[in-house]
Amino acid sequence: MLQRGREQAMLLDRVQHHVDLIYRSNPLDANLDGLAEELLGLMRLDACITPPAQYVNYWTQRDAIAITYGDTILQEGEKPLVTLKRFFDKYSDGLLTGVHILPFYPWSSDDGFSVLDYSSVNESLGAWDDVESIASDYDLMADLVINHCSSRSLWFQNFLKDESPGKGYFYTASPDDDLSHVVRPRTSDLLREVETTDGTRYVWCTFSHDQVDLDFRNPEVLKQFVTIVRHYLDKGVRIFRLDAVAFLWKVPGTSSLNLEETHEVVRLFRTLVEHAVPGALLITETNIPNQQNLSYFGNSNEAHCIYNFSLPPLLVNTLVTGNCKHLKMWMMSMPPAQNGTAYFNFIASHDGIGLRPAEGLLSDQELESLVDTMSHFGGHVSYRALENGQSKPYEINISLFDALQGTTSGPDAWGVDRFVCAHAIMLGLEGIPGIYIHSLLGTRNDYDRVENAGHYRAINRHQWEYGALEAALAREESTHAQVLARIKALLGIRREQAAFHPNAxxxxxxxxxxxxxxxxxxxxxxxxxxxxxxxxxxxxxxxxxxxxxxxxxxxxxxxxxxxxxxxxxxxxxxxxxxxxxxxxxxxxxxx
The missing domain is CATH 2.60.40.1180 (Golgi alpha-mannosidase II)
Structure with missing residues (x-):
C-alpha cells in the first residue's frame, strides 16, 4: 500500500508539472485548482495505476498497419465496418497486425475530420460493437481530431449561445490582431465571423470554416479530450493518431505552429495514456518540415511514433527521376529513433503527397518538376497561403499507383514494378510500416469521386463494391491481384527477419x-x-x-x-x- 501511495503521489506531481507548464501564463485566468486531480480521475488513475516501463519497444518487425476509411469496401445489406473486417480477415493472411480506421464518428465535412460527436460511431458505418470486434483481432488506431471540430457540433452551437458544454471552447481573435505570421495549410480566410449571444466574434479556422479550432487555454476543453481518450481506450483503441496537433496552441503575433504549450499537451497525454494502458501509443500527425516533425519525439517523452512525412515526396521523386541523391542525403540526416520511439513509415494515405516536408530537401525547381510530372499523371495540386498573400503548392492529390506509372519522361511499362519497388524500400526501412488500403489494392485515380465530393483529396478515396473487388482479386492477371500478392509476399519475408525490427x-x-x-x-x-x-x-x-x-x-x-x-x-x-x-x-x- 505504501508503494502504491508513493506511485500515486509521483504521478500526481508529474501531471501537475504538465498542467503548470501548459497554463503558466493562464491567459484566460482559468481556475486550475484541482485540475491535475480531475484529469487523473477522468482517466481513472486516481485509484490504481500501472507504472509504465521506460524505453520499451512495443513493436517488432512483425507489425504492419493498414490505413483505411471505414466505408472503403461496401457490401449491400451489411454494415461497412463488418465488411471491412471480413476483407482483412480473408485477404491479409495475418500479415497486417493493425488497422487504422480513419474518423468513424459522425461528421459534417472533410470526410470525417470535421467531427460532430466524438463519443459516437457514425451510424452509416456501424456501432461500437463493430469497432470493438476489429480491435479484438487487430491493433486499432483511431484519430483524436484534437485541433478542431465541426461548426455544426453541439459544442459549437452551444458556444454561440454561451451555454455548456461548448461555452468558451473555441478560439477567437480580432481582425486587428497580428496574424501575418500564422502558418497554415489553406488559402481560405483564417477568421470566420459569427454572431453569438455576446455579439460578433471571430473564430479561428486553421483548415476550413466548418472546422473551428478548439481553445485549449480553457481547461474544460482539455478535460473533454481526456474523457474522450479514456472512452476510446475502453472501446479497444490502442493507438491514437493526434490529428493536426502541431496547430493546437495559438498566440497572435507568432506562427501558432509547434508552440511549447502544444508539445506539453502531447507530453501530458503520453503520461496519462501510458499509465492507463501500458502499450497504448501516441502517433503525432504533423505534416510540416522535417526538423520540426522530429521535435515531436521530444526526449522520448512525447510521441511514441511520428509520421515520416518526408518519405512520400522524396521516394516518389526518386522513382520518377531515377536519381536517389536526395533520398540518400535525407536518410543520412535522420537520427535513429531511441528505444521506446519509432518512425511511422508510409508512402500513401487518405491525403495527398505533402510537399512541406520536402521543403529544404528538394529545391523549388525540383518541387516544380515533381508537381508538373504528377499533373501529367492525372494528379491535382492543393495550395497554401503565404505571408505575402501569394500561394504555394502544399499537396499533390493523386493515387500512389498513378503517381508511379512512369517517370519525368512520361508513362511507361514499369508501373507495377516501380510501385512494388516503392513498397519494398519502405518495408526495409527503420520504422513501423503503414500501408494505405488503396496501395494494397493498386487503386487508380477516382475522378468521379472528385467531381461528386468537390475536393481534390477524394481522388485517392475510392470506394470498392465488395463483390467487384473480390472478382478483381480472383483474376491473377489483374493489376490489383498482382499488387496485393507482391506486397503480401514482402510483408511475409519482412516479419521473419530480426534485422527489420523498427529499431534495428x-x-x-x-x-x-x-x-x-x-x-x-x-x-x-x-x-x-x-x-x-x-x-x-x-x-x-x-x-x-x-x-x-x-x-x-x-x-x-x-x-x-x-x-x-x-x-x-x-x-x-x-x-x-x-x-x-x-x-x-x-x-x-x-x-
Missing part, C-alpha cells in the same frame, strides 16, 4: 545515383540485411564487393531465394528490382 541499426550505402541501398543489422548484431533497389528504368550492375559482404558467410537474397557464394559476383539488377541480401535468412528471435 540502419546505415545508408553509396552505390551511385541509380541504385538506392541501405544496411540493416539486428539489435543483437547477428543478422545483416542489405537492401538494394534499382530506382531507374535501366539494368544496372552491382558488384557484391561494393556492399562489403563478409566473404565467409553464405548470403541469400530473400525475395528470389538466390544464394551468393562470393564477394566477386556481379548482379545485373533489373529496373525497379529490390534485393534483400542476408547472411541469416529467417532469423527472427525475439529481441
Amino acid at each position: 541499426t540502419q546505415f545508408t550505402l553509396h552505390l551511385g545515383e541509380g541504385i538506392f541501398g541501405f544496411w540493416r543489422q539486428s539489435m543483437d548484431r547477428r543478422q545483416s540485411v542489405f537492401c538494394i533497389s534499382n530506382i531507374s528504368d535501366k539494368v544496372l550492375p552491382l558488384s557484391l564487393s561494393d556492399i562489403n559482404l563478409i566473404g565467409t558467410d553464405d548470403w541469400i537474397e530473400l525475395i528470389s531465394g538466390i544464394h551468393y557464394h562470393g564477394r566477386d559476383e556481379v548482379i545485373d539488377v533489373q529496373p525497379y528490382q529490390t534485393l534483400w541480401i542476408t547472411n541469416l535468412a529467417g532469423y527472427s528471435d525475439a529481441l
Whole structure:
C-alpha cells in the first residue's frame, strides 16, 4: 500500500508539472485548482495505476498497419465496418497486425475530420460493437481530431449561445490582431465571423470554416479530450493518431505552429495514456518540415511514433527521376529513433503527397518538376497561403499507383514494378510500416469521386463494391491481384527477419545515383540485411564487393531465394528490382 501511495503521489506531481507548464501564463485566468486531480480521475488513475516501463519497444518487425476509411469496401445489406473486417480477415493472411480506421464518428465535412460527436460511431458505418470486434483481432488506431471540430457540433452551437458544454471552447481573435505570421495549410480566410449571444466574434479556422479550432487555454476543453481518450481506450483503441496537433496552441503575433504549450499537451497525454494502458501509443500527425516533425519525439517523452512525412515526396521523386541523391542525403540526416520511439513509415494515405516536408530537401525547381510530372499523371495540386498573400503548392492529390506509372519522361511499362519497388524500400526501412488500403489494392485515380465530393483529396478515396473487388482479386492477371500478392509476399519475408525490427541499426550505402541501398543489422548484431533497389528504368550492375559482404558467410537474397557464394559476383539488377541480401535468412528471435 505504501508503494502504491508513493506511485500515486509521483504521478500526481508529474501531471501537475504538465498542467503548470501548459497554463503558466493562464491567459484566460482559468481556475486550475484541482485540475491535475480531475484529469487523473477522468482517466481513472486516481485509484490504481500501472507504472509504465521506460524505453520499451512495443513493436517488432512483425507489425504492419493498414490505413483505411471505414466505408472503403461496401457490401449491400451489411454494415461497412463488418465488411471491412471480413476483407482483412480473408485477404491479409495475418500479415497486417493493425488497422487504422480513419474518423468513424459522425461528421459534417472533410470526410470525417470535421467531427460532430466524438463519443459516437457514425451510424452509416456501424456501432461500437463493430469497432470493438476489429480491435479484438487487430491493433486499432483511431484519430483524436484534437485541433478542431465541426461548426455544426453541439459544442459549437452551444458556444454561440454561451451555454455548456461548448461555452468558451473555441478560439477567437480580432481582425486587428497580428496574424501575418500564422502558418497554415489553406488559402481560405483564417477568421470566420459569427454572431453569438455576446455579439460578433471571430473564430479561428486553421483548415476550413466548418472546422473551428478548439481553445485549449480553457481547461474544460482539455478535460473533454481526456474523457474522450479514456472512452476510446475502453472501446479497444490502442493507438491514437493526434490529428493536426502541431496547430493546437495559438498566440497572435507568432506562427501558432509547434508552440511549447502544444508539445506539453502531447507530453501530458503520453503520461496519462501510458499509465492507463501500458502499450497504448501516441502517433503525432504533423505534416510540416522535417526538423520540426522530429521535435515531436521530444526526449522520448512525447510521441511514441511520428509520421515520416518526408518519405512520400522524396521516394516518389526518386522513382520518377531515377536519381536517389536526395533520398540518400535525407536518410543520412535522420537520427535513429531511441528505444521506446519509432518512425511511422508510409508512402500513401487518405491525403495527398505533402510537399512541406520536402521543403529544404528538394529545391523549388525540383518541387516544380515533381508537381508538373504528377499533373501529367492525372494528379491535382492543393495550395497554401503565404505571408505575402501569394500561394504555394502544399499537396499533390493523386493515387500512389498513378503517381508511379512512369517517370519525368512520361508513362511507361514499369508501373507495377516501380510501385512494388516503392513498397519494398519502405518495408526495409527503420520504422513501423503503414500501408494505405488503396496501395494494397493498386487503386487508380477516382475522378468521379472528385467531381461528386468537390475536393481534390477524394481522388485517392475510392470506394470498392465488395463483390467487384473480390472478382478483381480472383483474376491473377489483374493489376490489383498482382499488387496485393507482391506486397503480401514482402510483408511475409519482412516479419521473419530480426534485422527489420523498427529499431534495428540502419546505415545508408553509396552505390551511385541509380541504385538506392541501405544496411540493416539486428539489435543483437547477428543478422545483416542489405537492401538494394534499382530506382531507374535501366539494368544496372552491382558488384557484391561494393556492399562489403563478409566473404565467409553464405548470403541469400530473400525475395528470389538466390544464394551468393562470393564477394566477386556481379548482379545485373533489373529496373525497379529490390534485393534483400542476408547472411541469416529467417532469423527472427525475439529481441
